[in-house]
Amino acid sequence: METLDELAATLGPRHCLTEPDDIAPYAVDWRGTWHGTPRAVLRPGSTEEVAATLRACAAQGLSVVPAGGRTGLCGGAIVAQNGPPSVVLSLERMNRIRDVDARDFSLVAEAGCVIQNVQQAAVAVDRLFPLSWGAQGSAMVGGALSTNAGGIRTLRWGNARDLVMGLEVVLPDGRVLNDLRRVRKDNSGYALRHLFLGGEGTLGVITAAALRLVPALKRVETAFVAVPSPDAALALFSRVMESGADVIAFELIIGECMEIVSRNGIGIRIPLPVGSPWYVMVELAAAHPSVPLREMLEDTLAAGAEAEEVLDAAIAENEAQRAMIWRIREDWPDCGRRExxxxxxxxxxxxxxxxxxxxxxxxxxxxxxxxxxxxxxxxxxxxxxxxxxxxxxxxxxxxxxxxxxxxxxxxxxxxxxxxxxxxxxxGIGQSKRHxxxxxKDKVALDLMRAVKAVIDPTGMMNPGKMLP
Amino acid sequence: METLDELAATLGPRHCLTEPDDIAPYAVDWRGTWHGTPRAVLRPGSTEEVAATLRACAAQGLSVVPAGGRTGLCGGAIVAQNGPPSVVLSLERMNRIRDVDARDFSLVAEAGCVIQNVQQAAVAVDRLFPLSWGAQGSAMVGGALSTNAGGIRTLRWGNARDLVMGLEVVLPDGRVLNDLRRVRKDNSGYALRHLFLGGEGTLGVITAAALRLVPALKRVETAFVAVPSPDAALALFSRVMESGADVIAFELIIGECMEIVSRNGIGIRIPLPVGSPWYVMVELAAAHPSVPLREMLEDTLAAGAEAEEVLDAAIAENEAQRAMIWRIREDWPDCGRRExxxxxxxxxxxxxxxxxxxxxxxxxxxxxxxxxxxxxxxxxxxxxxxxxxxxxxxxxxxxxxxxxxxxxxxxxxxxxxxxxxxxxxxGIGQSKRHxxxxxKDKVALDLMRAVKAVIDPTGMMNPGKMLP
Known part of the structure; x- marks a missing residue:
């Protein structure tokens, strides 16, 4: 195919994969739910190469499925069945952290950076990149932003969208939207970046982002709490929010989960007796060790017990106990699958x-x-x-x-x-289009289709995803 | 004019103003910089009436300039000179707070609600609506969102955009985009609301919003600090952010301003000697009185003095002193104008x-x-x-x-x-179009024009604003 030859010349043959064995890993998602074979897997190494790739694909009528760490749960990075001929555009080689600035509380990362590497780059300058979830060791910046990833800490610092100050995006026609600025306030026209954040690669390819950092956490307190009901949990939530501490997680779990984790978890110890109808995990944090976080947590839980919102509670006494509480949460999907x-x-x-x-x-x-x-x-x-x-x-x-x-x-x-x-x-991907x-509100769907038609008039970007 | 008769019938004659005396207040901005006379001022009282108004204007080729408290600084709510025939659509009658929910940390307000009333509704349920700036006693929700208003506290809680969970918008053709939900996480397609937030009324009319609240502040500490340079101020900023306290404001002011405030401020007392090259105002806050905020502030300023970032500092000892520090900041525009x-x-x-x-x-x-x-x-x-x-x-x-x-x-x-x-x-309005x-990045401008053309194909919404 002429385009692929052309692209192999541009990207180098090692980065234009067409052999079935090379393509196979990109043709199925990690859970084995979604299958779709691309004509080729293209691995551009720079923004310019992404632009050249999109232009070449557009010229040849090839559709483009952007992919990062491919940890998504909705099939968004896998070629749709019965769709038009498609290539996978993998951002994995664009994995540079272009800039870290402690005083600016910011970091500029390319789309192929693994989230955990971004976290570590922040730690190196005594800062925190707060986005965090189970797949952070494989998920990449581009995918996290394109799906507006959430996770445990969105309560405090928001979703992926809320951590972005600026974006670099290659449009379907190869033009580059250059808005990669570390600016916290910019009211100069429509907030275009919010179309691409959560846009699931249907409007263009995110190639880099300016991300917000926050002060590193110097103290963390974590509790595992038995509660009688969701209503009690919600009352406790208000109480914790009013405690004066920074609440960075507040998870609610039905009792059944603990029985399943007890049976299926490997090396997991649940810090309270199994049998409560519901449980809560709450985590408080502070940027300075002098904050009396432990007292805040104890006082809040005591008041919660007094008000019958709390049946029983275990506060992590050390990092190992804290890690164990979070393992219950993070290993839940595996435990559930085993059950x-x-x-x-x-x-x-x-x-x-x-x-x-x-x-x-x-x-x-x-x-x-x-x-x-x-x-x-x-x-x-x-x-x-x-x-x-x-x-x-x-x-x-x-x-x-x-x-x-x-x-x-x-x-x-x-x-x-x-x-x-x-x-x-x-996100929506393939799994929630129905x-x-x-x-979805019909007017919203109409507007989405209109926006899609104007930015990607040929429909080449990630066909068969998101829009029903 | 047939349309106006029709609208007078729909809205009631009291809400379709055509007499020069009635229209006059809407024909000039509060600073007297921008002038533009509308054919009429329309004051719909409901979302349905806004929709009917837009449909009628579209049918008759009338352009529409949405207006709220009209405290903007860029002429966005004033009819552009030499533009097409226009009406002002004032949201002032849509001033209901539809819902306040403490446990949900949310509030649903119509576009015509004055920001200060929203703040007070939050206070009534022991919550804070954090958006705050000088004009809050007149500015309305619709204008604040359409201009993505900022202010003193964006450092902690973001701009207007960041406080919105859901929106109700009437599109130019009278359809209603009904996304007025109190949902903190929603990854179901393009984040359309971000086009209207900061869209300056050029894509449709925001009629209501679901807004985020935060826990009420139970303790606040405010300092007025003399610093040798912006560089020292920035070093102090990192230090304060790392103090463990919630930093809700960090303002930098050149020394010249204090001399001008001394001369022109009425009843203002500056808490430090005039003569420092630069000053900083810093405010810390906590949701519970037990947080040792005063010690955090004192320790931070002492360490800053040690590092030669701080020349001198005054901490407010009571609410009156705190109010005085903020009066210096808030009265600055008036003092400057008098000078x-x-x-x-x-x-x-x-x-x-x-x-x-x-x-x-x-x-x-x-x-x-x-x-x-x-x-x-x-x-x-x-x-x-x-x-x-x-x-x-x-x-x-x-x-x-x-x-x-x-x-x-x-x-x-x-x-x-x-x-x-x-x-x-x-924002841009009329004053920053040049x-x-x-x-502005040319690709971004092209995309903005494309989005505008698809949502407002006739260009009837707020012509002569924002887009150059």
Missing amino acids: APSVNTDTAVPVSAVPAFCARVGAALAERWPEGRLIAIGHAGDGNIHVSLMAPRGTDYAAWSVRASGAEEVVNAIAVDLGGSFSAEH AMATH | APSVNTDTAVPVSAVPAFCARVGAALAERWPEGRLIAIGHAGDGNIHVSLMAPRGTDYAAWSVRASGAEEVVNAIAVDLGGSFSAEH AMATH
Whole structure:
């Protein structure tokens, strides 16, 4: 194919992969859910090479699927089945941290930087890059920004979107939108970068970003708390927010999860007896060791116990205990998979609607699938509870998964009815396009299509993703 | 005119103003800089009436200039001279706070709510709406969001944009984009609301917003600090950020300002001797009275003095002293105007570039206008320093203003050269369109025009504003 020869000449043959063995890793997502074979995998090493790649693809009518660490959960970086001929454009070689500036509380990173490397570059100058989630050792900046990644700490520092000051983006026609500035205030026209942040590569390719850093954390206190109900958890959330401490995480977990973690976790020790209906993980942090964080946490939990919001609590006494609490949270997906298959969701509701959401979802799922198990685990501080319907132990899993597949829509509909979202932090990709068609405001969909048509008129960028 | 009759019938004659006396207040901005007479002033009382108004105007070829509290500094809410026939659409009657939810840390307000009323509604449920600036007693939600207003506290809680969870927008064709949700995480397609936030009414009319609240502040400590240089101020900024306290303001002010405030301020007492080359105002806050904020501030200032970043400091001992420190900042614009006319700017640079910016601007202005006075006052914590060139006392002000008018471009060019913005927090409106043409990235301008063309194809929304 002429284009590929041309690109092989531009990028070097090592960076224009066409052999099936070389392409194979890019043709399936890490969970093995999404499959799609690209014509080639292109690995440009610079912004200019990304631009040349897009121009060449446009000229030859090839569609482009941008890819980073490929840790996404929605198939966004995998070629869609039955779509137009496509290449994968991997940003993995653009992995330079161009600048770190402690006094500026900023860092400029290319799209192919692994999130953990960005975190470490910040640590090296006594700063924190707050974005953090399980896949941070593989996920890359470009993917994190294109999916507006969330995670544990969004409660305090926001999603990926909120940590970006400036962007460099290559448009489908190869032009470069050069807005890579470390400016915290800029009111000069439309905030174009917010189209590409969370745009899932459907409008262009993010090649670099100016990111915000915050002061390094010098003290952290973490508690694992048994609570009687989501309502009590929410009351405790207000109490913790009013404690005067910086609340950097507030996770809500249904009791069932602890029993499953006890059975399936390897080397995990749960710091409280299993058996509470719900649990909370709360983490406070401070940028200076003199902040009396421990007292703040103890006083808050004591007041919470007094008000019957807290049944029992364990405060981590050292870093090992703290790490153990977070392992419960981070290993949950693996533990859950080992236990039984489940139908998963990614909803968010207003924070104050979390108790009603949990109650309605529990009742609706129990009515239709009384044998299923309700799983609820998530970031209660931003209303983002991941509800799953898990198969009962020892059932015929294949048959059950088919029977239970409607559970996602039941949960989505309840979230939307409560003024929430059917897609909180994972994005749409391929897996939630049907939910976009069902639940997204029709005027919003029209506007999205209009924006897409004007920035990517040929539809070459990541076809079959996001827009239904 | 048929449309106006129709609208008078729909809105009621009291809300379709056509008499010159009724229209006059809407035909000039509060500083008397911008003049433009609308055909009528329309005051719809509901989202549906806004939609009906836009549909009627579209049908009759009338352009629409949305207006709120009309405290803007760039002429964005005033009809442009020599433009197409226009009406002013005032949101002032849409002034309901639809919902306040303490546990949710949220509030839903209509576009015509005065910012101060939003703040008070938050206080009533023991919460804080953090957006705050001088004009908050008149400015309205719709204008604050459409200009992405900034102010003193953006360092901690961001600009207006960052406090919005959901929006209700009427599009030029009368369709309603209904995204008025209190959801903190929503990754379901393009973040359309960010086009309207800071869009200056050129894409549609914001009619309501779901806004974030934060815990009420239970303790505040404020210091007025003499520093030897911007470089020292920036070193102190890092030190304060690392103190463990929540830093909610960090303002940098050139010494000249204190002399001018001493001469022109009415009842203002400056808490330190005039004569330092630069001053800083720093404010720390906490959501609980137990946080040892005073000690944090004292320790930080003592360490800063040790490192020769601090020459002298006064900490407010009570609320009256705190209010006095902030009066110096808030009354500055009036004091400056009483002293002499000046050419003003609204630039931002990377925080770490603030010292270089101040030095380069000072040298460039002194070279070309040696008789002028350098004024620099602004939000150093986000790199947003407002530089002005002030006339010398007792000169021929009219002639001087003409001679000095090029100073804005000198300052803008230096900010842009340092990777900054020529328009940090006030917006573009009519007054900075020429700077957009000079300094804005050409690809960004093309994309903005493309987005404008697709959402407002007839160009009826706020013509002559923002886009050059």
